[in-house]
Amino acid sequence: MRWTKSRLTExxxxxxxxxxxxxxxxxxxxxxxxxxxxILSAQCTDARVNLTTPALFARYPDARALSQAQLPELExxxxxxxxxxxxxxxxxxxxxxxxxxxxxxxxxxxxALAALPGVGQKTANVVLANAFDIxxxxxxxxxxxxxxxxxxxxxxxxEKVEADLCRLFPESTWIELHHQLIWHGRRTCDARKxxxxxxxxxxxxxxxxxRIADPHTGQPVTPAPDTASTPTLRPKAEGPQRIxxxxxxxxxxxxxxxxxxxxxxxxxxxxxxxxxRNAVPAFGGTKDPDIAGILAQRPDLVILEKDENTxxxxxxxxxxxxxxPVLVLEIRSVAEAREALVILGRRLNAEDAARQHIAAIxxxxxxxxxxxxxxxxxxxxxxxxxxPWIAAGEDTYLADLARSAGFRPIxxxxxxxxxxxDLEALAPDVILLPTDPFRxxxxxxxxxxxxxxxxxxxxxxxxxxxxxxxxTAEGLVRLRQERATILAL
Numbered sequence: 001m002r003w004t005k006s007r008l009t010e011x012x013x014x015x016x017x018x019x020x021x022x023x024x025x026x027x028x029x030x031x032x033x034x035x036x037x038x039i040l041s042a043q044c045t046d047a048r049v050n051l052t053t054p055a056l057f058a059r060y061p062d063a064r065a066l067s068q069a070q071l072p073e074l075e076x077x078x079x080x081x082x083x084x085x086x087x088x089x090x091x092x093x094x095x096x097x098x099x100x101x102x103x104x105x106x107x108x109x110x111x112a113l114a115a116l117p118g119v120g121q122k123t124a125n126v127v128l129a130n131a132f133d134i135x136x137x138x139x140x141x142x143x144x145x146x147x148x149x150x151x152x153x154x155x156x157x158x159e160k161v162e163a164d165l166c167r168l169f170p171e172s173t174w175i176e177l178h179h180q181l182i183w184h185g186r187r188t189c190d191a192r193k194x195x196x197x198x199x200x201x202x203x204x205x206x207x208x209x210x211r212i213a214d215p216h217t218g219q220p221v222t223p224a225p226d227t228a229s230t231p232t233l234r235p236k237a238e239g240p241q242r243i244x245x246x247x248x249x250x251x252x253x254x255x256x257x258x259x260x261x262x263x264x265x266x267x268x269x270x271x272x273x274x275x276x277r278n279a280v281p282a283f284g285g286t287k288d289p290d291i292a293g294i295l296a297q298r299p300d301l302v303i304l305e306k307d308e309n310t311x312x313x314x315x316x317x318x319x320x321x322x323x324x325p326v327l328v329l330e331i332r333s334v335a336e337a338r339e340a341l342v343i344l345g346r347r348l349n350a351e352d353a354a355r356q357h358i359a360a361i362x363x364x365x366x367x368x369x370x371x372x373x374x375x376x377x378x379x380x381x382x383x384x385x386x387x388p389w390i391a392a393g394e395d396t397y398l399a400d401l402a403r404s405a406g407f408r409p410i411x412x413x414x415x416x417x418x419x420x421x422d423l424e425a426l427a428p429d430v431i432l433l434p435t436d437p438f439r440x441x442x443x444x445x446x447x448x449x450x451x452x453x454x455x456x457x458x459x460x461x462x463x464x465x466x467x468x469x470x471x472t473a474e475g476l477v478r479l480r481q482e483r484a485t486i487l488a489l
Contacts, residue, residue, distance in 0.1 A: 032098075
């Protein structure tokens with residue numbers, strides 16, 4: 001049966017209803033991270049790539065660092081993704097090409113992207129669509145299989161299938177359709193045992209209906225048994241299945257671990273990664289969560305952090321009519337962050353993912369060196385709020401992160417409020433201004449530089465420093481880089 005405009009519209013409608021949250025499965029924060037992750041995804045699952053990249057990006061956060069990577073070290077970090085020697089050479093070449101041709105930035109032109117080492121047409125399209133929102137339709141193994149089974153293309157190469165799909169569908173739908181077809185291939189249209197009985201587009205599919213043989217085998221498809229009585233297509237994972245996270249960094253961590261499908265709720269401040277706002281419902285704030293709304297979700301675990309959330313919230317869940325298990329973390333140091341990762345890994349049955357994050361932290365932790373080196377730890381005041389000034393005291397996670405990176409935090413204990421005279425009395429060598437939770441900017445930096453001309457005042461990306469667990473390794477890398485810059489002046 002020929003694909004008419006109305007049937008193509010119906011196909012898109014059904015895919016949209018079946019996979020409303022379809023998105024890029026590779027975790028990334030910028031175009032550089034996406035192009036690296038996509039190169040690693042060749043002959044490797046996205047889940048494995050997502051377990052590998054936190055340590056990789058902690059060690060090589062940008063093109064400059066990657067261009068200077070030593071192959072043995074890089075190969076050890078990406079070994080689990082397969083074909084690691086070839087991938088390592090491509091990644092170093094990628095970093096060098098970005099530095100030489102594009103000032104260290106990933107270009108947004110298809111030709112320039114495809115000319116980079118390790119980047120072909122498919123990778124270029126993935127980056128264009130997901131990093132720059134430029135319409136493109138990359139054809140991977142899932143889309144290649146699904147498109148041919150649906151009769152959307154009879155072509156025998158991904159490039160020709162891509163051309164056929166781009167002719168059939170409006171350009172404005174390419175990005176969304178790309179993700180929906182991939183999710184359909186992963187969740188329903190399995191290569192060996194397609195779940196035709198649970199397929200949302202079965203009536204439109206010539207292969208599933210038996211009108212044509214499977215283009216990949218030449219034989220009729222052998223569908224998986226109809227699982228209408230048990231509609232979940234994937235085996236149920238062990239551990240909690242309806243998790244509510246009240247901690248922004250824990251929410252991001254769960255996304256990095258591929259556990260979003262097991263999340264039933266978050267707070268409105270749990271906003272990373274950005275797509276999670278459309279994937280998981282929000283219930284109140286960090287200090288004032290919507291207890292009734294959360295209980296209505298029937299959670300089997302609520303995760304809190306002692307300093308970020310309140311005792312009243314934890315007690316409300318434990319004393320509910322149907323008590324809810326709670327996990328209260330306490331993270332005031334890098335060591336406690338590592339321990340929290342172990343606890344979460346065990347509780348959520350995600351120990352492999354936890355070990356990957358711990359390895360990333362250990363890889364960048366500063367090892368004790370000579371006494372001369374230790375004496376070069378600048379007295380550092382870390383401010384987290386203005387009007388009034390609030391500092392991160394010496395016993396906080398943020399201070400220990402800085403201490404682990406070679407600074408000497410000052411400012412008392414806890415989160416003390418400071419007057420102008422207190423700042424002057426502390427006489428800091430360095431003042432750090434993270435952009436989270438308060439949005440410090442260049443104006444604040446200039447004002448403090450004028451007040452403390454002897455101090456080095458730096459505005460730093462805040463979430464890298466304040467979001468423990470999901471960004472501990474990144475925070476250590478950034479702080480060590482800042483310390484090296486300061487000591488070099």
